Amino acid sequence: MSRKHDDIFNDVLNGLDENETREDGAGRAQTRFLKRSTAMSEQVAGGRQEKVLRLVDPASCVMWEGHNRAYELLTPENCADLIEGMKAQGQQEFPAIVRRLRPAGQDDGPEFEVICGARRHFTVSWLRANNYPQFRYLIEERELTDEEAFRLADIENRDRKDISDFERARDYARAIEAYYGGQQKLMAERLKVSTGFLSRFLQLARLDPEIVAAFPSIRDIKEIHARQLRPLMADKAARAAILAEARKIAATKPRQAAPAVLSRLRAVGQMAGEPAPCKPGERVIKHGEGNVRVRRKGGTVSFEFAETLSDNALRMAFESYLRDRKVG
Structure with missing residues (x-):
């Protein structure tokens, strides 16, 4: 290819990719041009979706009211991994998913609501308030219905250990009435989970508030806890004993760890309820x-x-x- 043709390619590609230098030569220029042409063709044909990301002040965002994470329970301690990761990288690597609350340019209230990314929001906010003002919140804006937002948040957080069973259960209990007319089968189909899986979490959401209050935090309550207490709560005498014990535990300082709480509740329930059949002796x-x-x-x-x-x-x-x- 002639020098004149090389100059034409460089002129066309000038400014399209700031990470590439003009000294790449004609061969690199042709490759870049072809990649750009292919990408544009894919986008026109519907085989490629471009995402627009932006960096914003986290103060311009609020949590969606249907968010499945208890934001008020986030602390520098339980977000320490994310805080240290962002410090090391110098930025937020993965964008939060948000919806727009008001048109751009208006100043009346928050601009975005966060569908996925509560811990990232907390972390960036904390860093900005603690000697790292250069950090900004990386977001991807989408148009989503509430039901789509719920499913997206559930998929993102389902396998994460930093969101508790009880937070997820509470979210499911709200969603089944709000989006699925109380139909467990329909909700399970939409979430791509078994009806048994969904039923266990809905049972957890129905755990008596006095029992919930006995645990040091809702983040400590697991689905198996409700499963172990449920048979005992079916007995009237055992239920009364368990609730009385839960009130005692809740009033105790310092608070006991979750395994000890469960052990005490089960013990009084087993003693007060219909006893198991006696063995010889x-x-x-x-x-x-x-x-x-x-x-x-x-x-x-x-x-x-x-x-x-x-x-x-x-x-x-x-x-x-x-x-x-x-x-x-």
């Missing part, structure tokens, strides 16, 4: 506050009861055992 002494299981093994007798059982209830159970032993 066992008997159950029933009491309104909770049951006492008596186990005999060889020449040894042991009593099994909830730690929270009152002295009076335990005394009555022991007296019942003594009366029965006297009779033989």
Whole structure:
């Protein structure tokens, strides 16, 4: 190719790619021109979708009211991985998905609502307030219905460990009424999940508020916790005992860790509810506050009861055992 032709290619491509230098030569120029031509052809034919990203002040964005993450629970500690990652990269690598709230140029209220990217929003906001004012929030604006926004947020966060089961369950419970008319099968089809998976999370969302309050944070409540408590809550006496214990735990300082909370709730429920069938050498002494299981093994007798059982209830159970032993 002649020098004149080389100059024509460079003139056409001038400014199209700031990362390329003019010293690339005719061969590189032709390659760049062909890549650009192919990209434009794909876009016209519908085989390529261009995304427009922009950097904004995070203060111009608010969380969508249907967002599945509890933004108020985000802290520098539970976002530390993202904070350190952005510091190392010097920027936010992946854009948040937002919807526009008001036309550009108007100054009445926030400009965007965040569909996906709450932790990124918190992190950029925190960095800007803590000696890194150069950081800006990277966003991709989309037009989405509320149902589409819900599904997009669910897909992005479904496998993430930094969003809790209870946050997801609460989101599902809101969405099934708002978008699917209460129909679990329809919602499961739209989310591409099994009805069993969806049912377990909806059960978690229905966990009694007093039980929820017993845990140190909603981020500590897991789907399996509701699954283990549900059979016990079906028994009237066990339910009353569990709720009473939950109130005691909630009033205790410092707060107990989630495994200890679950253990206490299950223990009182098992003691107060209809007892499991006795094995040989066992008997159950029933009491309104909770049951006492008596186990005999060889020449040894042991009593099994909830730690929270009152002295009076335990005394009555022991007296019942003594009366029965006297009779033989």
